[in-house]
Amino acid sequence: MTSQPPRILLVEDDPVSRAFLGAAIQALPAAVDAADSMAAALALGATGHYDLWLFDANLPDGSGVELLARLRVRDARTPALAHTAANDRDAIEALLQAGFRQVLVKPLPATALQKALRQVLEPDTDGALASAAATDDTLPDWDDETAARALNGNREHIAALRRLFITELPAVIERVRNAFRNEDFQGLHGELHRLRASCGFVGATRLQHAVQALGDDERSHARLQEFTVAAQALTASTEPTPA
Known part of the structure; x- marks a missing residue:
C-alpha cells in the first residue's frame, strides 16, 4: 500500500453486515465510505477516486451488477469485488462475468476479507480467499x-x-x-x-x-x-x- 491509506467504497444495505465489513476494512488500515443503496453509492462515486469498490450483489434499489455498470461509464479502472450471502455457483459466475474480480461469500472472517482486499491493493500478496460457515449441530442461540x-x-x-x-x-x-x-x-x-x-x-x-x-x-x-x-x-x- 502507499503511504496514504487506500480509499474504499463499501455498499451494503444490511446495517449489521455494513458495520462488520466497515470495521474490517478500516483495520487494514483503509479509509471507507459506506453506502446502503445504489443511489447513495452513485452519489459517493461522483465525489472522487476510490482505490477499490466492494459491492453487495443485491441492493434495495438495484443490483451490484447494475451499480458496477453505471460507475464504469466514468471510471473504467477501479477494481471491484462483490459480496453476497448466496453461495450459488451460477450467481457467482454471473458476477464474475459482469466484471467483478472476486466474489466474497458472506459470512466470512475479517481476516479473509482483508486478505482478499490486500490481494487487489497489493498484487504481490499471496494466498487464496477462505470463507467460514457455522456447522455446530447443537444449534446454540449464540455461537x-x-x-x-x-x-x-x-x-x-x-x-x-x-x-x-x-x-x-x-x-x-x-x-x-x-x-x-x-x-x-x-x-x-x-x-x-x-x-x-x-x-x-x-x-x-x-x-x-x-x-x-x-x-x-x-x-x-x-x-x-x-x-x-x-x-x-x-x-x-x-x-x-x-x-
Whole structure:
C-alpha cells in the first residue's frame, strides 16, 4: 500500500453486515465510505477516486451488477469485488462475468476479507480467499467461536454487533412474516438473504439454520414457526456478550 491509506467504497444495505465489513476494512488500515443503496453509492462515486469498490450483489434499489455498470461509464479502472450471502455457483459466475474480480461469500472472517482486499491493493500478496460457515449441530442461540473467528476474537466488536443485530431483529421478523403471509416470495428471499449473512457475523447459529431452512421451504408454516421461535429467543436475550 502507499503511504496514504487506500480509499474504499463499501455498499451494503444490511446495517449489521455494513458495520462488520466497515470495521474490517478500516483495520487494514483503509479509509471507507459506506453506502446502503445504489443511489447513495452513485452519489459517493461522483465525489472522487476510490482505490477499490466492494459491492453487495443485491441492493434495495438495484443490483451490484447494475451499480458496477453505471460507475464504469466514468471510471473504467477501479477494481471491484462483490459480496453476497448466496453461495450459488451460477450467481457467482454471473458476477464474475459482469466484471467483478472476486466474489466474497458472506459470512466470512475479517481476516479473509482483508486478505482478499490486500490481494487487489497489493498484487504481490499471496494466498487464496477462505470463507467460514457455522456447522455446530447443537444449534446454540449464540455461537461465540463462530463470532470470534469472524471478528478476530475482538469481544468489544462482537458485543457491539450483537446489540445492533438484536435492535434490528424485531423489524426483520415482522417483514419476514408479512412477506410469508402475503406470499411475497421475492421479498421473503431478500430478507432471508440479508439476515443469513448477519447471523454468521454475530454467531447466531440457531437462527442462521432456521433462516436457511425457511429459504429452502418458503411455503412451510412449520419452517416459519421455527424461524420465529429462534428469532424471538434472541430478542429476549439479556446478555449477548460472548463468554
